[in-house]
Amino acid sequence: xxxxxxxxxxxxxxxxxxxxxxxxxxxxxxxxxxxxxxxxxxxxxxxxxxxxxxxxxxxxxxxxxxxxxxxxxxxxxxxxxxxxxxxxxxxxxxxxxxxxxxxxxxxxxxxxxxxxxxxxxxxxxxxxxxxxxxxxxx
Numbered sequence: 001x002x003x004x005x006x007x008x009x010x011x012x013x014x015x016x017x018x019x020x021x022x023x024x025x026x027x028x029x030x031x032x033x034x035x036x037x038x039x040x041x042x043x044x045x046x047x048x049x050x051x052x053x054x055x056x057x058x059x060x061x062x063x064x065x066x067x068x069x070x071x072x073x074x075x076x077x078x079x080x081x082x083x084x085x086x087x088x089x090x091x092x093x094x095x096x097x098x099x100x101x102x103x104x105x106x107x108x109x110x111x112x113x114x115x116x117x118x119x120x121x122x123x124x125x126x127x128x129x130x131x132x133x134x135x136x137x138x
Contacts (some may be wrong), residue, residue, distance in 0.1 A: 010137065012095045013088035015128040016109045016118035022047045025054065025076030029068070032075050033061050043106040043119060046079045052116060054079035057105055083108050088117050096125050 022045045023032055032044060036058055046054040056079040064078035065071065084107045086095055095107055099122065106121045131137055 010092040010128070011088060012086055012090050012092050012107065012109055012120050013117065015092060015124045016088070016120045017124060018118040020045055020116070020119040022116065023056070023075060024048055025074060025079065027075050028072050029061055029064050029075060029078070030071035032056055033065070033071075036061065043121060044075075045083070045108050045116060045119060046075060047116075048076075052083070052085065052108060052110075054081050055083035055106065055108060056080070059105075085110055086120070087111075092128060095120060096128075099125065 020043075021035065021039055021041065023035065025046050025048045027035075036042065036044065042058040044056050045052055046056055054076070056075045060078050060080065061075075064073060064075075068078070084098065084102075084104050086107050086109055088109055088111050090109075098104065099107060106119050108116065109118045109120050111117045
């Protein structure tokens with residue numbers, strides 16, 4: 001039987017939702033909203049020319065729809081320009097603390113510069129907490 005990990009050794013990668021769906025910054029609010037609805041997502045990393053350039057949340061899309069009153073506005077206009085980006089090897093504790101302190105709903109997880117690995121959300125953090133509390137962490 002494997003020895004349990006010391007909680008401080010857990011990395012964000014272990015609880016990251018792998019390979020998220022991404023959108024280009026030229027996608028319309030309407031298309032982003034439809035994609036989120038179809039896929040059951042609340043966050044979409046935004047890429048352009050293969051590079052991460054932002055993130056758009058369900059809240060961003062709703063605010064954009066109200067503010068712009070135009071569903072053809074591009075997500076590039078309403079996205080968060082400086083998303084929280086972490087390495088796969090970043091300690092889970094560090095990521096959860098930053099998200100909590102700064103009221104961040106998700107972190108983009110990378111394996112290298114602009115090499116998207118996944119997305120870590122508050123739901124993923126809660127799943128990690130449940131496993132930890134149940135003693136299921138190995």
